[in-house]
Amino acid sequence: MYRILVVDDEEKIREVVREYGEFSGHKVYEAWDGIQAVKMCRENEFSIIIMDIMMPRLDGFSAVKEIRKYTNAPVLMLSARGEEYDKLFGFELGVDDYVTKPFSPKELMARINAIISRDKGRGNKKQLDFNGLNIDLDGRSVYVDGNKVDMTPKEYDLLVYMAKNKNRALTREQLLRDIWGYDFYGDDRTIDTHIKMLRSNLGPYRNYVVTMRGIGYKFEAENE
Amino acid sequence: MYRILVVDDEEKIREVVREYGEFSGHKVYEAWDGIQAVKMCRENEFSIIIMDIMMPRLDGFSAVKEIRKYTNAPVLMLSARGEEYDKLFGFELGVDDYVTKPFSPKELMARINAIISRDKGRGNKKQLDFNGLNIDLDGRSVYVDGNKVDMTPKEYDLLVYMAKNKNRALTREQLLRDIWGYDFYGDDRTIDTHIKMLRSNLGPYRNYVVTMRGIGYKFEAENE
DNA sequence: GATAAAATTTCACATGATGTTCACACAAAT
DNA sequence: ATTTGTGTGAACATCATGTGAAATTTTATC
Numbered sequence: 001m002y003r004i005l006v007v008d009d010e011e012k013i014r015e016v017v018r019e020y021g022e023f024s025g026h027k028v029y030e031a032w033d034g035i036q037a038v039k040m041c042r043e044n045e046f047s048i049i050i051m052d053i054m055m056p057r058l059d060g061f062s063a064v065k066e067i068r069k070y071t072n073a074p075v076l077m078l079s080a081r082g083e084e085y086d087k088l089f090g091f092e093l094g095v096d097d098y099v100t101k102p103f104s105p106k107e108l109m110a111r112i113n114a115i116i117s118r119d120k121g122r123g124n125k126k127q128l129d130f131n132g133l134n135i136d137l138d139g140r141s142v143y144v145d146g147n148k149v150d151m152t153p154k155e156y157d158l159l160v161y162m163a164k165n166k167n168r169a170l171t172r173e174q175l176l177r178d179i180w181g182y183d184f185y186g187d188d189r190t191i192d193t194h195i196k197m198l199r200s201n202l203g204p205y206r207n208y209v210v211t212m213r214g215i216g217y218k219f220e221a222e223n224e
Numbered sequence: 225m226y227r228i229l230v231v232d233d234e235e236k237i238r239e240v241v242r243e244y245g246e247f248s249g250h251k252v253y254e255a256w257d258g259i260q261a262v263k264m265c266r267e268n269e270f271s272i273i274i275m276d277i278m279m280p281r282l283d284g285f286s287a288v289k290e291i292r293k294y295t296n297a298p299v300l301m302l303s304a305r306g307e308e309y310d311k312l313f314g315f316e317l318g319v320d321d322y323v324t325k326p327f328s329p330k331e332l333m334a335r336i337n338a339i340i341s342r343d344k345g346r347g348n349k350k351q352l353d354f355n356g357l358n359i360d361l362d363g364r365s366v367y368v369d370g371n372k373v374d375m376t377p378k379e380y381d382l383l384v385y386m387a388k389n390k391n392r393a394l395t396r397e398q399l400l401r402d403i404w405g406y407d408f409y410g411d412d413r414t415i416d417t418h419i420k421m422l423r424s425n426l427g428p429y430r431n432y433v434v435t436m437r438g439i440g441y442k443f444e445a446e447n448e
Numbered sequence: 449g450a451t452a453a454a455a456t457t458t459c460a461c462a463t464g465a466t467g468t469t470c471a472c473a474c475a476a477a478t
Numbered sequence: 479a480t481t482t483g484t485g486t487g488a489a490c491a492t493c494a495t496g497t498g499a500a501a502t503t504t505t506a507t508c
Contacts, residue, residue: 153438
């Protein structure tokens with residue numbers, strides 16, 4: 001599932017991308033001009049950004065330039081037929097491809113897939129998102145509403161394990177076996193203490209960790 | 225001036241690339257197989273790597289896989305007409321383009337230029353900047369607030385490796401394997417000592433090297 | 449090839465962070 | 479009301495890292 005941001009003032013274009021994107025199982029977000037796009041990129045991470053060049057308020061190139069301060073997500077530029085522009089300038093901003101309007105939706109999706117595949121190989125970060133709770137798996141760090149939260153290794157491991165097995169009831173035995181290791185002889189209740197610490201670190205999202213009385217715990221949340 | 229590495233066992237191919245590359249004012253380096261290429265990449269930084277797939281000793285894909293431990297320079301793969309291979313696999317390794325032999329030298333150079341322009345936009349310079357901490361990869365030298373800092377080879381390698389993998393938690397095993405080599409049998413704690421030296425050399429930026437308790441270390445900074 | 453210098457590695461100890469246990473209070477189920 | 483299970487704080491045990499110094503290896507110099 002990719003997170004696609006399409007930026008265009010034409011409703012029609014956004015609609016096409018949304019339709020085909022969602023058909024392929026991706027999540028499509030929309031912005032209607034550069035300003036809006038920058039704002040969204042400051043707050044979210046996208047797999048790819050489809051950006052029109054000619055837009056009111058803030059044009060596509062300027063928007064990309066601004067966006068590059070926050071993310072290096074791949075960018076595909078849309079241009080109207082006959083529009084003249086400096087491709088090289090785009091490359092310097094990290095633009096990955098150009099598509100001329102009108103385009104065939106199928107071709108667009110193919111290019112999107114190609115770009116994302118290539119980008120993945122460059123080592124983009126893997127992460128888990130649950131609204132304001134964000135886990136950076138490569139950096140082993142956790143963010144709550146954008147603020148980094150310090151966690152001990154066990155707390156982090158516990159959180160990631162539960163998040164990866166979200167919406168499943170996990171027994172204490174299972175947690176001990178998979179996180180502590182098969183050779184742990186300690187008390188069941190050790191987990192409770194770590195859950196306590198984890199909850200206090202999750203702050204407003206402490207209720208994502210649900211107690212399953214008599215069983216264990218469950219991580220209950222939807223990836224946004 | 226780009227630094228182009230062409231890897232091919234065919235003398236003819238290397239010659240064409242060298243000729244056209246130098247005509248365009250670039251510096252062209254040559255390797256005749258994968259092993260040679262890996263060795264050169266470990267010691268030097270290239271703007272782009274032109275890599276044949278079918279080669280004696282070590283094939284192109286395996287070579288790229290190995291090279292990715294040292295650099296993320298863009299790669300253009302050369303394949304003989306009719307050769308079948310998995311493009312997707314290449315993308316995962318960060319392969320930027322494919323060209324089928326025989327090719328027109330002019331087209332090859334055009335593609336090289338396109339890739340490098342794109343790569344530049346992604347911020348792939350021969351130097352790494354983190355505010356007042358500056359690493360010159362060509363000169364293997366480090367500057368702190370403009371002043372050159374003397375580092376031992378291991379300290380430098382450690383810093384560069386961590387900087388290239390910034391914001392990723394790196395285990396001691398990973399660091400030992402990738403910097404010391406797979407055949408290092410020494411103590412884990414060796415790293416700690418080098419980290420200590422590195423930190424003291426980084427002066428005001430010592431806190432860029434973050435301890436990940438129970439895991440290893442992480443280089444935490446944004447290239448301005 | 450011998451010697452000195454530099455770099456690397458090992459090691460032991462102190463310190464602080466983390467993990468575990470436990471007792472008690474409290475809440476939920478029957 | 480009784481039983482059973484969980485939340486919590488504090489005490490305790492354990493573990494990982496920072497550090498200095500010594501031992502070893504590598505490199506440079508004569």
